Amino acid sequence: MVSGRFKSRSKRRVMVKTPNGTKRVYKNRKPSKATCGKCGAVLKGVPRATKSELAHMPKTAKRPERPYGGVLCSKCMRLAIKEKINKS
Amino acid sequence: MFDTGRVCVKIAGRDAGKTCVIIKKIDNVFVMIDGETRRRKCNLKHLEPLDKTLNVNEDASHKEVITLFKEKLKIEIKETKPKKAKPRQRKQHIKKEKPIKETKKKSQQKTDSAKKTEVKAAKVETKAKTTKKTEIKADKKETKEKGIEAAITKEIKESAKDKESSAKKETTKKAEKK
Numbered sequence: 001m002v003s004g005r006f007k008s009r010s011k012r013r014v015m016v017k018t019p020n021g022t023k024r025v026y027k028n029r030k031p032s033k034a035t036c037g038k039c040g041a042v043l044k045g046v047p048r049a050t051k052s053e054l055a056h057m058p059k060t061a062k063r064p065e066r067p068y069g070g071v072l073c074s075k076c077m078r079l080a081i082k083e084k085i086n087k088s
Numbered sequence: 089m090f091d092t093g094r095v096c097v098k099i100a101g102r103d104a105g106k107t108c109v110i111i112k113k114i115d116n117v118f119v120m121i122d123g124e125t126r127r128r129k130c131n132l133k134h135l136e137p138l139d140k141t142l143n144v145n146e147d148a149s150h151k152e153v154i155t156l157f158k159e160k161l162k163i164e165i166k167e168t169k170p171k172k173a174k175p176r177q178r179k180q181h182i183k184k185e186k187p188i189k190e191t192k193k194k195s196q197q198k199t200d201s202a203k204k205t206e207v208k209a210a211k212v213e214t215k216a217k218t219t220k221k222t223e224i225k226a227d228k229k230e231t232k233e234k235g236i237e238a239a240i241t242k243e244i245k246e247s248a249k250d251k252e253s254s255a256k257k258e259t260t261k262k263a264e265k266k
Contacts, residue, residue: 065102078099082136085097 036073038080046070090119090132093141095161098125100134107138107163109153112146122153124165 011026034046045064047057054062063070068077090096094110098121108123108130121130127150142156157163 066100067105074100077104081097081099081105084105085136085138 034070036076037071038076039073041073043070043073089137092146093144095138095140095142096135097138098134099136107161109142109144111144111148122150123157124163
């Protein structure tokens with residue numbers, strides 16, 4: 001009988017082969033791909049990893065090292081800077 | 089548009105959003121820039137020109153550019169020193185063998201001397217044991233010899249007694265016959 005906390009589909013089910021047969025294991029799902037906050041394009045340089053995996057990564061490996069890195073794509077970032085310059 | 093002295097804003101890379109000045113025009117595509125950004129070669133596509141210009145020579149140093157930025161643009165540039173990589177503190181594996189050896193030697197000497205004394209004592213004990221054994225054997229031999237002698241003497245005495253008794257019997261018999 002499945003325990004109550006595993007009855008929802010929030011966790012993915014993985015079948016693991018064991019010497020005694022196959023066993024069902026429940027694992028956390030990966031988050032969706034990071035997208036640009038302006039145009040919605042998939043961001044490059046942002047890993048698709050779980051929280052625990054991200055915790056073991058350095059900060060430089062989690063997002064590109066530029067302004068708005070990990071939030072906007074490079075094209076939108078350039079446009080944003082240009083808009084800032086024009087406003088000032 | 090992109091001539092020497094033109095103030096620009098860098099759009100791409102990790103220096104994006106920072107102001108810089110064109111120091112030198114390399115070709116139609118690349119220029120040398122300096123200012124808030126690092127002093128480096130840059131593509132014209134990665135620059136957004138502003139309507140400001142500075143009087144900068146082609147061979148201007150980084151310090152001159154900083155002073156110009158302070159005076160005319162009122163932008164203070166923080167000078168960052170390149171970080172020097174610290175030498176790794178490797179774990180020094182101290183060889184504890186030498187002091188151990190010395191102690192060992194001392195201990196060995198002690199043990200050797202103790203062993204020697206023990207061996208000597210054991211030898212003395214064994215000698216004493218052997219002497220005791222030999223004494224015991226000699227005593228046994230003596231007792232045996234004594235016992236044999238005593239037995240022989242007993243036998244002799246007994247034989248003498250028998251003879252005497254037999255002689256007495258014979259004499260009594262003779263006397264009876266007579």
